[in-house]
Amino acid sequence: MIQETFSLRIKHIRCLLFDLGYTLWDRRRHSHLWYQAEREANQRALSVLHTYLGAHRLPSGTDEALGERLRSLFDTHEHDLIRRFPDQEPGTPELGIAVFEALNVRIPDSLPLLDDALPTLQLLRERGYLLGVVTNRLWGGKVFRADLQTLGLWDVFSPDALAISADLGIRKPNPAIFLHALSALGIPPEQAAMVGDSLRTDILGAQQLGIFTVWQPRPQQRMTIQSHEASLEGVTKPDQTESVSPEEPSLLQDFIDDTEDGCDVDYLPANAQGRDGYLERYLRGEITPDLIIEKPSDLLNTFVKAVEG
Numbered sequence: 513m514i515q516e517t518f519s520l521r522i523k524h525i526r527c528l529l530f531d532l533g534y535t536l537w538d539r540r541r542h543s544h545l546w547y548q549a550e551r552e553a554n555q556r557a558l559s560v561l562h563t564y565l566g567a568h569r570l571p572s573g574t575d576e577a578l579g580e581r582l583r584s585l586f587d588t589h590e591h592d593l594i595r596r597f598p599d600q601e602p603g604t605p606e607l608g609i610a611v612f613e614a615l616n617v618r619i620p621d622s623l624p625l626l627d628d629a630l631p632t633l634q635l636l637r638e639r640g641y642l643l644g645v646v647t648n649r650l651w652g653g654k655v656f657r658a659d660l661q662t663l664g665l666w667d668v669f670s671p672d673a674l675a676i677s678a679d680l681g682i683r684k685p686n687p688a689i690f691l692h693a694l695s696a697l698g699i700p701p702e703q704a705a706m707v708g709d710s711l712r713t714d715i716l717g718a719q720q721l722g723i724f725t726v727w728q729p730r731p732q733q734r735m736t737i738q739s740h741e742a743s744l745e746g747v748t749k750p751d752q753t754e755s756v757s758p759e760e761p762s763l764l765q766d767f768i769d770d771t772e773d774g775c776d777v778d779y780l781p782a783n784a785q786g787r788d789g790y791l792e793r794y795l796r797g798e799i800t801p802d803l804i805i806e807k808p809s810d811l812l813n814t815f816v817k818a819v820e821g
Contacts, residue, residue, distance in 0.1 A: 531708030554579030644673030652678030685717025
């Protein structure tokens with residue numbers, strides 16, 4: 513009966529919505545590119561401050577150190593606003609717009625697509641599925657759309673169905689951001705699927721509307737899940753920390769490092785369960801995605817052909 517229900521829901525899906533960060537690209541796979549691009553963006557922002565304030569009004573230190581400090585202050589401020597107002601995209605003071613834009617780390621320079629991402633999206637389009645984006649990002653607008661064109665994503669997604677928090681002023685898990693993309697496609701929630709890495713914003717957010725949910729856990733999350741399942745079976749596995757490569761930091765580092773998609777992380781406020789509360793809820797069976805995949809191409813095993821509207 514469960515399989516019949518699953519198959520029936522899949523049969524009626526006509527549209528797939530995608531998160532971006534850690535779903536179609538993952539900066540840890542090419543972390544050197546990200547950090548190089550971030551350093552360059554820091555220097556651009558510092559140059560803007562030099563122009564506005566003059567060098568004599570800036571703290572002492574090397575340009576690299578000052579750039580890193582500027583980035584850290586910016587990240588801390590943005591993350592604090594997102595924690596306090598999780599459904600709203602933080603605004604930028606007019607005086608700081610130039611600095612804000614300079615801090616933007618361009619995607620093609622720093623975040624190569626996962627190897628199977630573009631071929632998977634192209635094949636899904638060929639199978640008749642409408643494709644859209646629902647993502648939390650601090651940076652949007654023309655620059656972001658230009659980045660999508662450079663990556664080859666502009667041609668696979670419906671341009672009107674790009675629901676980007678920076679442009680709309682609302683963030684996942686707010687239902688309105690999902691509805692924005694679905695409205696552009698003329699698709700009701702029950703005929704859509706949401707694909708993403710975040711239990712909090714992608715899975716729980718989409719489930720509020722009855723959207724079919726596809727969870728793509730990050731590598732470290734998968735390791736935690738495997739260890740949990742092994743413990744239930746009485747199997748002892750080696751300490752996970754010994755097998756984590758430099759490209760796959762710990763879960764804590766995921767939370768600290770998660771900025772390129774606007775702090776879209778599975779944490780609870782500091783006064784609640786803790787930063788990994790949503791993963792813990794999944795392990796307890798309190799959060800249940802409809803489908804779990806390891807990589808984008810796994811979608812092709814389930815979404816074989818879209819029904820005609």
